[in-house]
Amino acid sequence: MAIAQIVSSCMGGVRTAGDLVAWMQLTRRMKIDQAKAYVAQKLDVSVRDLTDETVMARKREECGISSVIPDHVEYTGIAAKARIARLLDIPIRSVALFHKNLNG
Amino acid sequence: MTPIITSLGDGRKIDLTPDELRKDIVQGSETAARKGKIDGLTDADIDHMVDIFSQPGRTVSVERGKEVVVTDDGAGLMPSWGRPSAGHAIPISDHQSILMYERVYCGDTCGLGFPDYSYKPVKSAIGYARSHYKAISMLTTIPLVYGSQPNMGMYYHPTGPVESPSEYLSAFQFDKAKQVQEQAAEHMRRDIMDVAEGLYEVGCEAMNLDTTGSAGDADFWGCLNVVEDMKAKMPDMPVEMGMAGEMVMGMHGELTYDGQRLAGMFPHDQACVAAKAGVDVFGIAVNSETGKSTPYNLARTVTFTKAAAKASPIPVHANSGMGVGGMPMTLVPPIGDSTRCAKALVEIGKADGL
Numbered sequence: 001m002a003i004a005q006i007v008s009s010c011m012g013g014v015r016t017a018g019d020l021v022a023w024m025q026l027t028r029r030m031k032i033d034q035a036k037a038y039v040a041q042k043l044d045v046s047v048r049d050l051t052d053e054t055v056m057a058r059k060r061e062e063c064g065i066s067s068v069i070p071d072h073v074e075y076t077g078i079a080a081k082a083r084i085a086r087l088l089d090i091p092i093r094s095v096a097l098f099h100k101n102l103n104g
Numbered sequence: 105m106t107p108i109i110t111s112l113g114d115g116r117k118i119d120l121t122p123d124e125l126r127k128d129i130v131q132g133s134e135t136a137a138r139k140g141k142i143d144g145l146t147d148a149d150i151d152h153m154v155d156i157f158s159q160p161g162r163t164v165s166v167e168r169g170k171e172v173v174v175t176d177d178g179a180g181l182m183p184s185w186g187r188p189s190a191g192h193a194i195p196i197s198d199h200q201s202i203l204m205y206e207r208v209y210c211g212d213t214c215g216l217g218f219p220d221y222s223y224k225p226v227k228s229a230i231g232y233a234r235s236h237y238k239a240i241s242m243l244t245t246i247p248l249v250y251g252s253q254p255n256m257g258m259y260y261h262p263t264g265p266v267e268s269p270s271e272y273l274s275a276f277q278f279d280k281a282k283q284v285q286e287q288a289a290e291h292m293r294r295d296i297m298d299v300a301e302g303l304y305e306v307g308c309e310a311m312n313l314d315t316t317g318s319a320g321d322a323d324f325w326g327c328l329n330v331v332e333d334m335k336a337k338m339p340d341m342p343v344e345m346g347m348a349g350e351m352v353m354g355m356h357g358e359l360t361y362d363g364q365r366l367a368g369m370f371p372h373d374q375a376c377v378a379a380k381a382g383v384d385v386f387g388i389a390v391n392s393e394t395g396k397s398t399p400y401n402l403a404r405t406v407t408f409t410k411a412a413a414k415a416s417p418i419p420v421h422a423n424s425g426m427g428v429g430g431m432p433m434t435l436v437p438p439i440g441d442s443t444r445c446a447k448a449l450v451e452i453g454k455a456d457g458l
Contacts, residue, residue, distance in 0.1 A: 002179035008165040009446035018212030019246040022173040026342035032456040066245040091340040094307035
């Protein structure tokens with residue numbers, strides 16, 4: 001069920017920019033068009049590029065924010081999320097706690 | 105004339121003529137409009153939905169640029185045998201299952217939950233929930249949303265501490281029935297808050313109150329109040345609220361929030377009170393009728409979704425799964441229906457997510 005919906009109607013998570021748009025909905029209550037515009041502006045790409053796997057794979061690698069084939073393992077998980085929080089200028093609780101644990 | 109292959113709400117395949125298809129869509133939309141006192145679908149919307157069902161391919165998809173994001177109620181855990189209720193029982197851990205969901209299936213967010221998916225049992229297993237959440241959130245990049253059901257019914261006898269209102273209702277002791285519902289709502293509110301605080305301490309990125317209002321208006325009332333509590337103490341933890349059905353059942357009948365009576369409330373008003381309480385993403389749920397066709401059920405859902413998306417100040421995600429969101433009430437959902445429901449909810453219903 002979920003896979004059918006993801007393939008037919010959804011952005012594609014770390015394959016494209018779906019997670020980034022989702023972060024904006026959750027943390028800033030942005031509706032879909034506003035969230036896409038915000039993320040596109042922050043990434044310096046067009047809204048159309050947000051679901052372009054080729055563009056986004058390159059952009060995600062450049063920004064160090066993980067992908068479906070994370071060559072750079074240091075840029076997955078909490079490290080990627082820390083970069084996403086900074087890139088999108090949003091609070092992510094797990095990242096805040098991780099920074100606190102690191103820095104005391 | 106080529107028949108249109110679709111399903112009944114119980115999953116059985118049926119063939120419809122183009123006229124029958126259009127008639128079912130119109131009827132579904134009119135039913136929703138009449139019940140919710142909202143606008144029905146326009147002629148252009150109905151033509152669009154007819155087109156979606158008439159496409160000969162087994163599956164359909166949204167137009168480029170109209171993609172939305174997906175949240176879930178444990179879809180990322182589905183392969184794992186850590187989910188005894190409805191999982192695929194593959195012997196992998198929840199960690200592995202969620203990372204597959206992120207990097208192989210490519211969900212935009214991922215839900216995590218306790219196998220007994222209600223806040224009441226999670227409270228007594230909070231150590232497990234915390235360690236589980238913390239460990240997995242270190243590995244994931246997509247938002248990890250902790251979900252459970254408020255499930256106020258669990259607070260009644262024989263499993264809970266409060267007397268059941270049904271005994272009082274059948275004895276016409278309405279004041280007492282209202283009183284025990286309010287007591288149950290307060291128990292639920294405390295449990296959800298305890299779980300939220302416990303998870304917040306380990307870095308919870310978002311919480312989902314899934315299937316809100318399943319025990320009626322007191323259930324919805326308790327959830328709205330606990331969201332207020334959560335936002336007052338933990339403003340940086342987003343909250344998603346998904347509903348149990350399109351209309352809040354009036355088991356109590358007199359509870360209000362922000363001056364509005366909750367009993368009998370439909371999605372366009374539910375979304376607004378949820379936003380007022382502090383909810384960040386609202387999940388509309390519209391139940392399917394098993395004796396009606398999928399086009400009928402989907403037209404009802406899309407009509408409610410369109411009104412809610414228009415009225416809501418926060419993103420609206422349309423619940424679409426077994427028995428909701430136009431989908432048939434089956435354990436193994438037909439992908440032709442899944443994709444048609446998703447496309448219509450996004451393109452016609454203007455949902456911000458699924």
